[in-house]
Amino acid sequence: FVDTGDGAKRQIAVSPAGGVWDAKDGDLSWSSKAEVRTAFSGKKWEMEIALPFECLGGEPANGARWKMMVIRNAAKGSGLASCGWPVAAHGDIGLAATLEFSHL
Numbered sequence: 001f002v003d004t005g006d007g008a009k010r011q012i013a014v015s016p017a018g019g020v021w022d023a024k025d026g027d028l029s030w031s032s033k034a035e036v037r038t039a040f041s042g043k044k045w046e047m048e049i050a051l052p053f054e055c056l057g058g059e060p061a062n063g064a065r066w067k068m069m070v071i072r073n074a075a076k077g078s079g080l081a082s083c084g085w086p087v088a089a090h091g092d093i094g095l096a097a098t099l100e101f102s103h104l
């Protein structure tokens with residue numbers, strides 16, 4: 001989940017195979033244009049995701065503060081637990097991590 005402060009709710013989901021599902025305020029025609037790379041190493045799944053600023057409303061201003069919440073939902077019976085960072089509470093973006101942009 002990404003909140004840039006413009007009131008829109010953006011949701012981006014990535015599967016272990018690298019598939020992307022995204023929506024903005026429930027609108028499935030919106031695309032995050034995410035570039036993803038996934039990899040497996042032993043019992044570890046890694047994901048790298050690049051989001052162009054244009055899909056998020058443009059480059060953030062100096063000092064802008066955005067919110068981002070990352071959640072892992074594990075398949076039932078997978079032996080993995082669902083978790084989130086900082087917490088699995090996607091209904092409250094106020095609990096999300098804050099990204100502060102500083103242009104040097």
